Amino acid sequence: MKEKKRRMELYSFYDRTGIERHLGQMAEKGWRLEKIENNIWHYRRTAPGKVSVTVTYFPKASELDPEPSEEQKQFYDFCEHTGWKLAAASAQLQIFYNENRNPVPIATDPGLELETVHRSARRGFLPALWIILAFAVIMLGLSAVSLYREPGTLALSSTMLFTDFAYVLLLIYCLSELADYYSWYFRAREAAVRGEFLETKSRIWLAKLILAAVFLAFLFWIINRVSTGPIWQRTVGIITAFGIIAILNLGGWIKIFLKKRKFSPGLNRAVTFTVIIVLCVAFTALMVRVGIGMARREARLQEQNETTLTGENLSVQQETHSLQ
């Protein structure tokens, strides 16, 4: 029987209600969360049963902290005093379980809790969304300019079609996340004045839909890549795509490795970023070089074939003449 399980959960950072409900259901099925690493949630099997789950936030925490700060540990001590045991944490997101019946909630003041959520969101979730949104807009803008200058390139290049589609989806995702968050935040502020916590609404279906669409588009791109163009072009294109994906994944593992080696968040960020950039540039340069080499080789071969053919033609013509 499987004792551990890993899942990629697509809940929004601020979706406390959705995460609490989901983890409560998982606990009833006998699965408890034990850590979150690289967006993958790790569960271990336990006796099925009801348990209270609370999702809260610690604004000063960072995903790259080698270990919780003294302040954060003090916060955990407070929580443990009322029966709340930390299950997992990812950046500012903190998840607790409590075995007691009707425990005192971790947050008992809606206004203060909302302030904590917003401070946490402003440290990671919101800037990340704005940066990704800006990136998608710039990439789509560049694509539009190139399409304007050379109409028809989009239709000709499956790579451009795929990347533009992915940027459009990224744009939709960021816009919907930002709109949902701010709409919830402003309504939650009004609710907090009335002394109420406003539940969050899960839009997990949208994240799943976008992920599925990106996967299908990638599949379309791969099929297109392997079925058209010269063999060297197909090989180089596919190796480059998978290589970049592998490097980005490697970045995640470097981050975890440095975190376990107790590197400071700043140094961790700098090293991971540098390694990713250097590897991406080096790998792309290598692939371009390989591609150019292969293209030249093919051109040479083609030239040789043509010369041989011309020579053969000439000798055939000469033979015909001499026969005549």
Added chain:
Amino acid sequence: MARAKFQTLTEQMFYTLLCLKEECCGMDILDRIPSMTGQRVSIGSGTLYTLLEQFLEEGMIRETKVEGRRRSYILTESGRQMLEKEYERLCAQAEDYRRIFREEESR
């Protein structure tokens, strides 16, 4: 923003400051508030953590002792004034209630 927030105190803020008339740590406050109010009021650990942080920032309490992760605090003069102001506000409310209902009863 924090100043505006402490123009009036919520029950949880009020009792947290009241507990800090004497030096105590966060975990003591978590236990004292329910016993002080006959289980009527309790405060969440996260809420207390944030409140202590904000009271410290506003100078309403000060840190007195650090033993490992156990930090103790006590009310400052500014905190005491805030409590006094809140007490007067609550008394004024109670007085208004009494005046209106006494007037009704005496008619």
